[in-house]
Amino acid sequence: MQTWLRKHKEELTGYLFIMPNMVGLIALTLLPIAFSVILSFTEWSFLGGMKALKWTGLDNYLNLWHDEWFVKSLRNNAIYVAVTVPLILVIALPTALILNRGVYLKSIIRMMVFMPYVSSIVAVSVVWGMLYRPSDGIINSFLKGIGISDPPGWISSSTWALPAVILIGAWGLIGYTMVLYLAGLQGIPNDLYEASEVDGANAWKQFWHITLPMLRPTTFFIVVTLMITTFQVFGTIFMLTQGGPAGSTSMLAYYIYITAFNYYKFGYASAMAWVVFIILLLITLIQWRRQRQWTNE
Numbered sequence: 001m002q003t004w005l006r007k008h009k010e011e012l013t014g015y016l017f018i019m020p021n022m023v024g025l026i027a028l029t030l031l032p033i034a035f036s037v038i039l040s041f042t043e044w045s046f047l048g049g050m051k052a053l054k055w056t057g058l059d060n061y062l063n064l065w066h067d068e069w070f071v072k073s074l075r076n077n078a079i080y081v082a083v084t085v086p087l088i089l090v091i092a093l094p095t096a097l098i099l100n101r102g103v104y105l106k107s108i109i110r111m112m113v114f115m116p117y118v119s120s121i122v123a124v125s126v127v128w129g130m131l132y133r134p135s136d137g138i139i140n141s142f143l144k145g146i147g148i149s150d151p152p153g154w155i156s157s158s159t160w161a162l163p164a165v166i167l168i169g170a171w172g173l174i175g176y177t178m179v180l181y182l183a184g185l186q187g188i189p190n191d192l193y194e195a196s197e198v199d200g201a202n203a204w205k206q207f208w209h210i211t212l213p214m215l216r217p218t219t220f221f222i223v224v225t226l227m228i229t230t231f232q233v234f235g236t237i238f239m240l241t242q243g244g245p246a247g248s249t250s251m252l253a254y255y256i257y258i259t260a261f262n263y264y265k266f267g268y269a270s271a272m273a274w275v276v277f278i279i280l281l282l283i284t285l286i287q288w289r290r291q292r293q294w295t296n297e
Contacts, residue, residue: 037270041055041058060271064271070252070272073250091174092174093177093181097181114176121172122235126239128236132240134156158246184218188210220287228280228284231276237251
């Protein structure tokens with residue numbers, strides 16, 4: 001036994017070092033995931049204890065598609081992702097290109113653009129809530145000042161609430177995307193641009209034939225992470241609209257939250273969470289399948 005211990009001393013030491021992380025991973029991640037899978041096939045409220053656990057099979061998953069609020073939340077989420085991600089890309093890439101060429105106070109501008117990403121979502125939501133006030137908010141006061149007598153109600157309007165939330169989401173992620181694009185731009189060899197200048201290529205041709213192709217791996221990573229992030233939007237909805245008005249800003253993450261913690265339908269909420277996971281997994285797999293073609297064209 002002692003001989004075996006001496007022989008495997010280094011291996012055992014390594015296992016001891018990783019044991020706390022493994023215990024945390026199992027207790028705080030793997031077991032809750034497994035329990036969530038089981039819950040998704042049951043009807044259960046923790047108020048009744050484990051005795052209240054009732055097996056329902058696929059009923060939770062089947063009922064989702066007849067749930068008006070789930071379908072509405074799914075549609076809102078799809079619109080949110082479809083608008084927010086392209087909007088972020090369209091703003092972040094030109095910003096990164098400008099900063100990469102060297103501008104006055106570049107570091108300060110970069111910090112200002114990145115600041116929303118690292119700011120507290122609670123503080124950000126409070127500030128935007130003040131900006132969006134229908135009667136005395138800064139945005140509507142400005143609109144009235146330029147002659148618009150009946151400005152939008154923003155988050156108090158079922159028509160404008162979703163665009164208002166989309167604007168907040170895009171604003172918060174532009175800095176993150178810009179930093180990733182800056183890293184990608186700095187990895188492009190200057191020799192390529194110098195050679196193209198010798199061949200008579202202008203700035204537009206350099207951008208189209210050098211910059212964009214070289215940024216494809218970065219763009220692919222950004223699109224995947226942004227889609228996952230925006231699909232799980234929660235904080236802004238919770239702080240500003242609570243899914244209203246009339247469900248116009250209800251998102252899947254928020255609907256899962258209120259289903260579990262307001263109505264105590266943990267089984268139904270777990271089923272919704274796994275549907276969201278499957279949707280995100282399918283989106284990611286489709287994008288990964290296209291990665292080779294996209295990044296190597």
